[in-house]
Amino acid sequence: MSLYSTNGRYLKIMAIIKKHFFAQLDETIATLKTEGVEVIRLDIGSPDLPPHPSVIETLARASARGDSHGYQSHLGPLSYREAWTGMYKRVFNVDLDPATEIVPLLGTKEGIYHLSQAVIKASNVVLIPNPYYPTYLRGTELAGGTPYFMPLLAENGYLPNLDAIPAEIADKAKLIWVNYPNNPLGATAPLSFYEKLVRFAKKYNILICSDIPYAQVYFGEDAPPSIMQVEGAKDVAIEFNSLSKSHNMAGWRIGAAVGNSAVLNTLLKLKTNADSGHFGPILEAASHAMGLESSWIQERNDIYSERRDIIIESLRSLGVDVASPQASLYIWCPIPEGWTSEKFALAMLKEAGVSVAPGTVFGSKGEGFVRISITQPKEIIAEAMDKLSKWWKTL
Numbered sequence: 001m002s003l004y005s006t007n008g009r010y011l012k013i014m015a016i017i018k019k020h021f022f023a024q025l026d027e028t029i030a031t032l033k034t035e036g037v038e039v040i041r042l043d044i045g046s047p048d049l050p051p052h053p054s055v056i057e058t059l060a061r062a063s064a065r066g067d068s069h070g071y072q073s074h075l076g077p078l079s080y081r082e083a084w085t086g087m088y089k090r091v092f093n094v095d096l097d098p099a100t101e102i103v104p105l106l107g108t109k110e111g112i113y114h115l116s117q118a119v120i121k122a123s124n125v126v127l128i129p130n131p132y133y134p135t136y137l138r139g140t141e142l143a144g145g146t147p148y149f150m151p152l153l154a155e156n157g158y159l160p161n162l163d164a165i166p167a168e169i170a171d172k173a174k175l176i177w178v179n180y181p182n183n184p185l186g187a188t189a190p191l192s193f194y195e196k197l198v199r200f201a202k203k204y205n206i207l208i209c210s211d212i213p214y215a216q217v218y219f220g221e222d223a224p225p226s227i228m229q230v231e232g233a234k235d236v237a238i239e240f241n242s243l244s245k246s247h248n249m250a251g252w253r254i255g256a257a258v259g260n261s262a263v264l265n266t267l268l269k270l271k272t273n274a275d276s277g278h279f280g281p282i283l284e285a286a287s288h289a290m291g292l293e294s295s296w297i298q299e300r301n302d303i304y305s306e307r308r309d310i311i312i313e314s315l316r317s318l319g320v321d322v323a324s325p326q327a328s329l330y331i332w333c334p335i336p337e338g339w340t341s342e343k344f345a346l347a348m349l350k351e352a353g354v355s356v357a358p359g360t361v362f363g364s365k366g367e368g369f370v371r372i373s374i375t376q377p378k379e380i381i382a383e384a385m386d387k388l389s390k391w392w393k394t395l
């Protein structure tokens with residue numbers, strides 16, 4: 001108590017911070033279940049499909065070894081970091097040094113949070129897109145930084161307008177978050193945006209944090225790029241990535257931060273005080289997963305694209321003007337006039353038995369939208385859209 005009472009800022013922040021939306025939603029849905037309401041969940045972005053069978057076999061084999069149950073080093077074995085460098089080379093044609101340019105993470109969320117604690121000081125401004133993945137903001141708030149929101153608007157292709165950031169804000173900014181393919185918008189960024197961003201970051205001495213867990217979940221011909229493809233990006237950028245979405249391994253909590261070695265060292269220093277690394281067999285199985293043929297990822301993306309089309313078609317037949325995303329696990333769906341996104345999502349949950357995420361979970365620019373996830377089999381998605389359509393027509 002004495003420690004906290006000398007730190008009023010911390011107490012104040014903990015008083016205003018709420019439980020993460022999905023933790024709260026689990027409780028609401030559990031209560032509805034006890035009242036006999038069956039709910040189809042299209043809210044969270046947790047892949048329903050399993051990893052490749054050989055990944056699970058690798059995990060089982062490694063777990064059966066008596067010597068695989070102790071603590072691991074925070075850097076994991078070299079083979080795990082080499083699996084990342086191999087995947088970056090194959091997918092993005094980027095060279096990374098496994099000795100200095102990869103730090104294993106317990107999922108990108110953990111890295112996003114801890115990076116914020118490691119580098120943000122109380123006087124720092126942090127540039128955050130709006131809508132945003134909530135941990136960019138929570139990590140900033142808990143580190144005592146000041147968020148400056150960059151609206152992501154349709155007229156700018158859902159990219160932040162760097163020219164609109166006032167110079168006095170950019171001067172005070174310590175880091176900038178970007179996330180493409182984007183959650184919740186489903187938008188992608190061209191390499192030219194990353195080139196401009198690297199120039200901007202060099203001019204103002206800002207650390208770029210690029211968050212790309214959806215980079216391998218896409219439906220068109222063009223694979224989304226990595227900022228590491230830009231020459232000189234490593235001078236000013238790190239990138240967060242994981243196997244949660246790309247390899248259907250969300251519950252495994254397995255990822256990495258790559259790029260600028262000095263920043264990664266700072267993150268690693270903090271992590272050695274906060275966690276004790278991964279379960280060794282998970283590192284082995286994840287390394288195997290990263291070496292899988294890209295045809296496996298392609299087939300999985302084809303399944304997602306079929307599901308996406310079912311949702312888009314039924315929304316459009318309701319007259320909803322909705323864009324079909326080219327990447328990510330989400331459809332960003334406009335809602336009728338006269339509703340807040342929170343009230344709309346709650347009414348849909350209680351009256352139609354379909355759970356979606358209110359847009360405002362992702363910030364003020366999410367008002368007027370709900371986010372629909374494609375992480376259910378197509379038969380269940382079709383059933384949910386049937387329920388949702390019947391309910392929508394009664395509004």
Ligand SMILES: Cc1ncc(COP(=O)(O)O)c(C=O)c1O
Pocket residue numbers: 045106107108109110133179182183211213241242243244250255
């Ligand atoms: C944009 C974004 N970043 C990070 C995460 C965290 O993913 P993980 O910690 O599973 O890698 C998510 C999860 O939904 C996300 O949407």
